[in-house]
Amino acid sequence: MVAFVPKYEQVARQLSDQLRLGLLTEGDKLPSVRTLSQELGVSINTVQQAYYRLEAEGLVEARPQSGYYARTLSQRQQRVPQRSAPQATALPDASSDLETLLARLMQQQRQAGWLPFSLGVPAPRLLPVAKLTKALQQAQRELSNAGTDYELIAGNLALRRQIARYALFWGGQLTEDDLITTEGCTGAMTLCLRATIRPGDTVAVESPVYFGILHLLRSMGLNVLELPTDPLTGVDLDVLEGYLRAGQVQACLLVPNFSNPLGCCMPDTHKQRLVRLLETYRTPLIEDDLYGDLHFSPDRPRPCKAYDPHGWVLWCGSFSKTLAPGYRVGWVAPGRYAEAVLQIKRYQAGFSPGLTQQAVAQFLANDRYELHLRRLRQTLKTNCARYQQTIRRYFPPGTRISGPAGGFTLWVEVDPAYDTIALTNALATDQISIMPGRLFSFQPQYGHCMRLSYGLPFDDRVEWGLRQIGHRLHQQCAR
Structure with missing residues (x-):
């Protein structure tokens, strides 16, 4: 099924294409909200949301009492780090x-x-510690035997339902049966790697990339292929396609939304192209969406999973960076690899702790999470x-x-x-x-x-x- 694209995103894409193609140049004034609303036959709110999205991407700037003005990609690149250029080798090592x-x-x-x-996490004073304590107490009252029983292998049902509900914010059409809980996002990625590839295979990553990912891959006997990465738009898909065509990459492990450490967010058009490439070459993408909820624009950026009708994307996340690092509550929507991931969890990872998962589910159930996220x-x-x-x-x-x-x-x-x-x-x-x-x-x-x-x-x-x-x-x- 083709993912639903909100009208404001369609408008934003039209304008961003003009900006990237140079049809609008640096300093050009964009049409007023009212004028563009009339020209495109959409609501004023739709145009306003589109401009918010372009502003968040650094493509336009708002000038008080004047309107919106174009900024070019070259203008932004003069201030941000340079595009990375790692060597074309797949088996480097760390000292x-x-x-x-x-x-x-x-x-x-x-x-x-x-x-x-x-x-690597927000300061404790930015987290709702007192409210989480109450949620834990409530979870203890609700779970059988005060939470001392084993959970389902797939994980706490209430939590999986809440994660599926929150996926609606980016157009996700998931149910609790599409999700498996894990010990944090690292636990999710570990299960996915074991389910999709074998020791000696090569995994493509961004460069620079979070050191935890590097050491996880090396500990599993996997080769690491670092891809050239733009600090604004993410990995170079042309380079990746060359490696895929040559059969040199068996899986990708990428952070499309606000990667660590660059913070780049892959544009939607790039995400769509990435998923199509993976479908063509039948290559899994382990998508680390750990930071997707920490967006500065009005709307959450879509993960690659939103464009994945055939299940090649294994969507991973956790609440470690937004809510409770020490709870180690994570998840994965493994797509076509669901049964393999569940089997590996059953025999290698075991049951997830139900008490913390139920507490997080309670926190999500009454929209306290969204209120906390807005403040954070x-x-x-x-x-x-x-x-x-x-x-x-x-x-x-x-x-x-x-x-x-x-x-x-x-x-x-x-x-x-x-x-x-x-x-x-x-x-x-x-x-x-x-x-x-x-x-x-x-x-x-x-x-x-x-x-x-x-x-x-x-x-x-x-x-x-x-x-x-x-x-x-x-x-x-x-x-």
Whole structure:
């Protein structure tokens, strides 16, 4: 079945095509909301929603009392990190020194007094801890034997129903029977990998890519193919198609919505093309949609699963980045691989804990989750802008910063003369932790890049920390 495309998205696509083809150039004023509404025969609200979407993608800018104006792709690319260009090799490896560094950084995040820009989740004060505690108490009353019994292998029924309900926000047509709960998103991806490929196969990923994905793939005896990736639109589909045509890729593991660390969001047209490629070459896509709910625009971006009528997309997610990291509540809609994933979970992963799943289901059931998300998204959007502004003020000239429209990570690129591993070591004296870019690839690249989380609410201490990072960079340049 062809996925339903809202009218405002159709309007947004028409305009974005004109922008990308250069029919509208930088500085051109777009038609007023009322004028475009009359020309296209759609409501004013539809046009307004289309402009919101284009603004979130950085294609237009709103000027108070004046209207909307075009921004070109080249204009945006002057400020964001450069397109990645990994080597065309499928079996690079990571050094033990990098693993030691990663272990040390993970430990620093938990130490009192540290400023953890390396943090991989929103700060605890941004999460509804008190309300979750009440939800846990209610779940204990509702479940048989206070939640001490085993759950269904497929997972808590109430939770699966709620996830299916929330999929309606992006046009999903799922039922509880299409979903399997997991131990977080990593647990979901692990089950999917075991169900779809074998040791020695090659998995295509973005570059840079979250280090947890890299080490998961290596631990399973899989080859890693890092794809060239645009900081605004995601992986280069032409390059991927070449590898698929040559039979060199057995699966893809991608983060189309607000990838970690780049924060790029693949346009809908790219997602549709990606799914068609996978159908053509009968290749599964393990879709990590962990950050899809953390969008800054009015509407949630669609996952690739929305364009997947034949089940080649295994849609994975969790509540670890939005609600409760420690609950480890995740899921997968495995499509045509459902029976294989369920069998592997039955014999290798076992039962999921019912108490936390029921608590999350209760939290979702009365729309408390959506209220929490609206507040969290607004905080993160504000944080993102203030972090970017502060970085531009204190970091060396020529610094490039990603422009995510969701999630909570910034990818910062400084001059290649800088060494962000040396920067990381110097910042330990200040009790500041960052993630150096070298950790996000198995290849010797991104040594002048870093990932910074804006999941910490912006305050005087955060500003001091960013200023100190800039100071350490200037010190490094002076040596």
